[in-house]
Amino acid sequence: MANINVQLRNSGRDRIAIVAEILEMARQGVLKTNIMYKAGLNSNMLNRYLALMINAKLLDKVLLKDRVVYKATHKGTEFLYHCYEIERLLETENLANKPNGRTQLLPSIIERVTPLNAHEEPKNEELEPIIRERQMNNIS
Numbered sequence: 001m002a003n004i005n006v007q008l009r010n011s012g013r014d015r016i017a018i019v020a021e022i023l024e025m026a027r028q029g030v031l032k033t034n035i036m037y038k039a040g041l042n043s044n045m046l047n048r049y050l051a052l053m054i055n056a057k058l059l060d061k062v063l064l065k066d067r068v069v070y071k072a073t074h075k076g077t078e079f080l081y082h083c084y085e086i087e088r089l090l091e092t093e094n095l096a097n098k099p100n101g102r103t104q105l106l107p108s109i110i111e112r113v114t115p116l117n118a119h120e121e122p123k124n125e126e127l128e129p130i131i132r133e134r135q136m137n138n139i140s
Helices: 015-025 032-039 043-055 074-097 124-139
Strands: 059-064 067-072
Touching: 015 032, 015 043, 015 074, 032 043, 032 067, 043 059, 067 074
Parallel strands: none
Antiparallel strands: 059 067
């Protein structure tokens, strides 16, 4: 697997924030041009991110009605969920220590994204089989 190093120049966003932003858009499937404009990436940077995310199995490239659509995989959705959890933990910790301060791991997406499921958060029971599978793979 190729090692793709994506570097940002003075954008104010880190790689994880951009990956999370792309995954948020791709939850229902999204065209490449939509990702480019909404994420504010040029085509070269977008191609590097898409390659990185497809290699990491966070995104799938799907043909839908003669158009290429990018869709978040289960692993991509799980990644996005963990980004939200980290943000929530940091925000809770920050509010406890600094009542008026705010530290954001994902500053580019925190105001624009919706929860994974607007009606309820993913339950721990849903993640238990994934965790067990990972533990079994680590033991083997």
